[in-house]
Amino acid sequence: MALKKMLSGNEAVARGMWEAGVQVASAYPGTPSTEILENFALYPGIYAEWATNEKVAVDVAVGAAYAGKRALAAMKHVGLNVAADSLMYASMTGIEAGLVIVSADDPAMHSSQNEQDNRTYAKFARVPCLEPSDSQEAKDFTIAAFELSERFDTPVLLRLTTRICHSMSAVELGERLELPAQTKPFPRNPAKYVMVPSNAIKRHPVIEERIRLIAEYANESPLNRIEWRERTLGIITSGVSYQYAREVFPNASVLKLGMSWPLPEKLIRTFAAGVERLIILEELDPFIEEGVKLMGIACEGKSIFPLVGEFDPYVVRAAAVRAGLLPASVLEASPAPEVGPLPARPPVLCPGCPHRPTFYVLNKLKVPVNGDIGCYTLGLIPPLSAIHTCGCMGAGIAVAHGAAQAGSPEKHVAVIGDSTFFHTGVPALINVAYNRAPVVTVILDNRITGMTGHQQNPGTGQTLLGKDAPVIELEPLVRACGIQHVRTLSALDVDEIEKTLKEYVKLDEPSVLIVQEPCALLPEARRRWVPLEVLAEKCNGCTLCFRIGCPAILKSEELDEKTQRPKALIDASLCTGCEVCAQICPRDAIPFRPDSLFVEKAR
Amino acid sequence: MKNVINFLLCGVGGQGTVLASDVLVNVGLAAGLEAKQAEVHGMSQRGGSVISYVRWGREVHAPIIGQGEADILLAFEKLEVLRNIRFLRADGVAVINNQAIVPLTVTTGGQKYPADEEIRAAFAAVTPNVRFVDGERIAEELGNLRVANVVLLGALSALLEREPALEGSALSAETWLKVIEERVPAKYVELNRRAFEEGRRAVE
Ligand SMILES: Cc1ncc(C[n+]2csc(CCOP(=O)(O)OP(=O)(O)O)c2C)c(N)n1
Ligand code: SF4
């Protein structure tokens, strides 16, 4: 018997890539896609990298596929917005060897700014879309995607969702397909690979014909199948929704679409004709539903099931009860008692996080702050409450610039992390320098890509494969962008940050403050962890240190005699000894560490 | 055994729910069942609420469950158990670690952390099967707070043998220990073994 192993969907995609003989993979991290490349990088004899952004990742994969090697680019759903331009031309040119683009969508927005349904991109770009429904299929469909890509000379979109990426189920492992090692000569075929208008106009009908042929093939493809059971109810479904269909309607007939674009019209007609009531079960957009309706086939979908958020068996069952598909008794075992409002537990900046002082100061300065995406977006959470806009990666600097150019009377600040700066911050900063707005940009350089679980980036000196790389230094880069007022400080130095920001908001020219200190969870930071203590006899419960929002600072049971306010207490199991609270305590009730980072203040 | 048995694990990022659910799903697999596990990574790691789902059975479809579908709620923290009470089915089993991790919204936001009586009262409407386990205290006595999660797994393994509500779901303690041992560094195997045994004893 073949070896069976518990794999997450992402691990299974990585395994599928390896078995399919993929040689080049490029990605920018993003939940829920990140572990695909992290796992693929562990296989021998392959090349894998963190690209600076998703567009770069797709272009890299395209280059490898032009050069005749199977290649893949992976990203979260919003990453495909960044890479959309590249997807569109790659569809036009086709490839020399298999090219697969993985989009990991995030219904319910567990860690995203929106919940867009990227199947629409497949339709838009005239490429096929495969949707696995568990880890075994995640592996099998990855391999199938490469076969499809080469058979039809097209990029293939492999669309996953959070519940596929991050759920584990058993997978049968196979062997690696050994593809010829020698590299084909790089194509000299401008009619196919140089998309100037005169060539592109000839390619457009080619790709329209291609998608028509794939739609024909979809009727026989083993990726799509009808499971006949009772004929009273028929369900068309794809991806993880297939599992909910089986769970909630065990007796219904199911048309399972492993390839959700292009739609297999003949198969759908056969299925529709064989059932009494036809429903479409899909998360997010009515993507299949609209396609089926365009065929003139009556069906129900979003009139029954939610358009927003992700499904679970209860959600599907409750919707089915409302639509009269199931009796109300199926919900009986769910007492779900009302509990009063509970204190929220939002994610917060870790104890010792080097982002904290910047937000503490920005909050004090009361300036409008245009944020960006990363751990530092948590500067939004009270009591720091110092982010006022945040839309997508790379937006903050240009939004600040736009607000400044609109004559906003306040000085605008943009905050951006190191990885985000390399991702899309650089062009926006050049724009600020070029078009001259007095925007203050703070680059929060914690020497890692934090939010997505600590990936290397061009500032860290290490690659995904563990090789040394030149460290791209921020200060020279910022100067090269055309910014004259630049300073680099320790991210934990509250006073210096405050002094510099007060100075910069008075300038009539663009300025950049770089604050640097490793993320508190990195090994080099952990080695320095030393918990601090509050001297109860000195603390008078002034609450100033609560304003930095450090989870290690608690209210003690002990009240100050005069003020009757609780004194502060530091949880030694959480405190890292970053000394931010020590710097702001006006009564010296929190002594600095023996090897203080702030020798002068400690005296 | 029931056709499928559903576990919902909840707690706070950093408490070891990830290892616990990894053990749980692999125990199911080792016992020859179909098993699935699901969790969310990302934002929730920064000290936020976390949940993960584990399902065992002859045939398991959905990777997650919904309201009223958990046979067992394994809670690592007392506020989080209340937050997730809606998942527990009528007469299901709640195993609750006797630990409170006070969120910032209470420390600085003036909200109130629920008292034990509120937790008991809320569960009274759902099930009589509520077990508090001193996971944190036992782990502390064993000299390493990080094994609280294995103490809870020990308690869970024993309850699966005894709770009438879970009849037929028991797997041998050895199956559990083997899976745990495969997942911890060699020098901590003995400690984890003891944590597991103490957890079993705690619900005797
Ligand atoms: C287009 C796009 N790609 C990827 C992500 C996922 N993502 C969110 S934050 C982040 C990394 C941020 O790293 P950095 O800027 O260094 O800040 P840190 O988290 O370290 O504070 C990534 C990759 C996203 N939201 N959007
Ligand atoms: S992971 Fe690092 S950067 Fe992110 S909040 Fe924690 S300490 Fe800050």
Ligand code: SF4
């Ligand atoms: S030194 Fe103060 S601010 Fe820093 S982690 Fe410890 S308690 Fe929090």
